[in-house]
Amino acid sequence: MNSRWNRRIGAALAAATVLLGVTACGSDTGTTDADKSTSASADAGQYPVTVSGKFGETTIESAPTRAMPLSPQDADILLSLGVTPIAIPVDAQNRAATGGSGVWPWQVEAFGGKTPETLDMETGAGSITEQLAVLEPDIIVSTGFWGLDQAAYDQLSKQFPVVHFDTKANGEPWQDSTRKVAAALGIPAKAEEVIAAAEADLAKARADNPTIAGKTYNAIIGDTGGQLSVLASDERGIGQFLTSLGLVLSPYATTLPVDADGRGILSYENVGDMNADVLFVVSPTGDLGYLTKFEGWNALPAVQDGAVVSLARNTGLPNAVGFPSALSLGWATDQVMPLISDAVAKGAAG
Incomplete structure (x- = not known):
């Protein structure tokens, strides 16, 4: 939500x-x-x-x-x-x-x-x-x-x-x-049980996909009236999830001004500064047209290599990783990890 x-x-x-x-x-x-x-x-x-x-x-x-x-x-x-x-x-x-x-x-x-x-x-x-x-x-x-x-x-x-x-x-x-x-x-005691199981599943996913470790990422959460909302911290929501898999939030994202909800604010003219090994984009249906019309976005190496992971709201993926729980994380990992592995491989090949 x-x-x-x-x-x-x-x-x-x-x-x-x-x-x-x-x-x-x-x-x-x-x-x-x-x-x-x-x-x-x-x-x-x-x-x-x-x-x-x-x-x-x-x-x-x-x-x-x-x-x-x-x-x-x-x-x-x-x-x-x-x-x-x-x-x-x-x-x-x-x-x-x-x-x-x-x-x-x-x-x-x-x-x-x-x-x-x-x-x-x-x-x-x-x-x-x-x-x-x-x-x-x-x-x-x-x-x-x-x-x-x-x-x-x-x-x-x-x-x-x-x-x-x-x-x-x-x-x-x-x-x-x-x-x-x-x-x-x-x-x-039940809390410790479910937390340990979920963390073990995340650790296994990380161990099974060693090529992901240390790769940088940025995440664009959506348009907010002429500006972009981007992830500015790896301490909550999608950032916590991606970090647990071994990815590292780009240093640039942490320098952005944030709104009341802690999201970074970025003007479209600066979208070319969002360089990272992998880019994540949250959108209503997976349509990235609101970004591809900007040359700064198209010029990003990750975009040119195809190292972009789309998280469409109508699939539930942004909710699963942005509002995580022991229940949602297992499902999200199964869904998202193949997408990340593919994006990293394309970036390496590029």
Whole structure:
């Protein structure tokens, strides 16, 4: 999900949660204790548990059984821990990229092929209120939700424990977010298990593809009204993923001014400065026409050699690597590593 979508949802969510307490108290869905149970309770730790957060500490008094994620990344974290969320948040962009289901390819197996309940985040504050009331969560997971601000947190935390980020959404290593959510769910050992397995898979992919190690890269994330957004740090999202495979972010990218989301800002006239061994481009459908019309882009050695990896949003790849989890990274590695190997080979041949 992009940050504009999340901020739009955040505004609606803040308004919706003002009314949530009244609505939820009048809700009677006939849900039984058996219906509410998830695998979170199978390995419950000691309670109460307190976890940190940017907008305030959250104390969970007893083992949660109905976890509601506010971003697809948060749904991934829950699924990686063996916990099925009571619903997944969706919008038009998410549905368009997943054939209407809202379920990403790497989530399908975790859901056992079943279509989960959804929380439609584009239906307005009143509808979100009603949906949350019916879903009856007993914990909110929001480590990757850009729309969570102090106002939304204050309203939500009156009704539920809200497990969220310490600095910014998707601004911390996925390992740290996984550990925090697992601690809140009372299954800290499970976090270490899934993190170790995911890191082992990444290490194997790196070892199996030694020609990639040390190659420099740049990543163009998209157009932002006449300028380019580019990756400016290897400490989060796609940068963390590519670094784990042995690639190195170009020094030039780290010198760029950044926006509020930490992305580098580059004018089109300077696109020729994005030289690197491999170039990654995120676009809606894989169409690079917005770049190929500029001579500076076409003159880059990597472009001339064909050392360009396209990550189309409608494939889910940017979401898998840009909003990583133990669940998404395995799928993403299988999909992206052959593309990187091919790009490196073309660059070497050129």
